[in-house]
Amino acid sequence: MTAMGDTQTLAAERAAALPVEGGEMRSGRIWPSLEPALLGTGSIVLLLFAWQLLPHVVAISPGMQLFFTTPARIAVTLWGMIESGEIWAPLRVSASAFAIGLALAVALGLPIGVVLGRSRTLNAMLDPFITAFNATPRLVFLPLLLLWFGLGLWSKVVIVFIGALFPILINTYEGVRNADKLLLNVVRSFGAGEWDIARLVVVPNALPYIIAGVRLAIGRAVLGVVVAEFFGSEEGLGVIMVRAASSYQIDVVFAGVVVFAVLSLAMTSSVQLLEKRLASWRPQTAFDAPR
């Protein structure tokens, strides 16, 4: 459900981006093409500056200073954590939970999505469960998972898995359902079985959907790692952040936020690049609106 909402937004954004591109090409000057990038980075730089200068402008009471930090201090702390190497061990713990959970989600979500897309009966039977689990915040199962799997790696893996499974499953399903009926009939007329249909038509056709699903899943998986480590874990970057927050080391908390944000952005945008490359050879579909 969420996945569908996001694809809608995406399509709308793409549609909205069109006239802007046309305008740039027509005017042909430098400023209009640079303006979006300049304004975008400008606002970010401005925000950072304002934050940095805030203590010089407004007097911050000693009590509040405990809770306050500046971008420069965060950067120094982060650099210190990287240089001393104390960031790598917890990061590795978090990354392994992320990777295992996401891999399991792809390994299970893909085949289930394909099967549900091909079988109306199975889809109708599993629909209530998928709707319920997809609508429910995964976090609610965390206390239960802690009882079952303990404080270690596996409760994290399961939270990541549950979070990442549904975007992949639902997007695969949508992609399979949108397979070209004509191609299906052609392949079937030449005597293809279900396996051939999946291999030749359905999966290649659903690929952009699947990758979009993976992109959404990455965001959810990062969220899952963070949250699981906040509440039930002994090591990992999330644990470091909670401990820092309770001992008022605000820069460490922000450093952790920065690390998670950078990783999440880097992964989602590399998947987005992959999406674009794959979309370039594909014939146009409703999903890849003309661009």
Next chain:
Amino acid sequence: MGASSAPIPGEGVTDQPVEDFFSRHRNLLLGCVSVALFLALWQAVFLVVPFNPLFLSKPSLIALALMDLIASGDLAHDLAVSAVPFSYGFAAAVVVGVTLGALMGARARVGYALDPLMTIFYASPLVALAPLVVVFFGVGVSGKAILIFLLSVFPFIFNAAAGVRTVDPLLVNVVRSLGGSERDLYLKIILPSVLPYVVAASRIAVGRALIGVLVAEFFAASEGIGYAVARFGDLFALDRMFACIIVIMAIAVALTQAIRFAERAAFPWRLG
């Protein structure tokens, strides 16, 4: 899943020229059957496997616990406690998000300036700020409401911006040239094209807001439905924990389905 809960007219019944009761409600019936089957299996499995109440519960016990929680009023109390910050945070997210998003959509420069910043915020796991929010604002209503606001505001910003950008300039010009007032412009053109996007955003935002409730209450709270789940988990009262989990699931499904239903009823041209 989208397409199955919104059957495309004519599809699915094509090979059945006569619509009997079963074929008309096929999906619903199959869904009910599978849920019933699942519950029966869950209950029956303990006839074979030894039952350990500290590890798993069974549907009959969960139902009893649920009735107990309802009868004692604990459930209603916890839900009421959680509902207050939820409604504050969500309402603030709607107001701020739609305003900011509309501004970003209507003024290209504002859009250029804020888009990257908002994308960074949206893509980064904002839940990571939860410890800070708790340190800053405490564990009362304000802390929870701020976390809920932070998590649920971004879908509104992006969707309102996208909605405003898709307003058809032709329609705007038509209203203008035929002498329509500004009021006509907003009520007849802009609102109808933006509203579907805002409603779609609220469907995404509800899920994120629920995460906010749970995170805030897991962290540090003394009451609320999320706290109830965590506490019953700590007490190994699995039947009551499952009862609370099921209540949360039911609320989540009810909220998202209600919004879907409203979408379909109010904007039938956007069948999705």
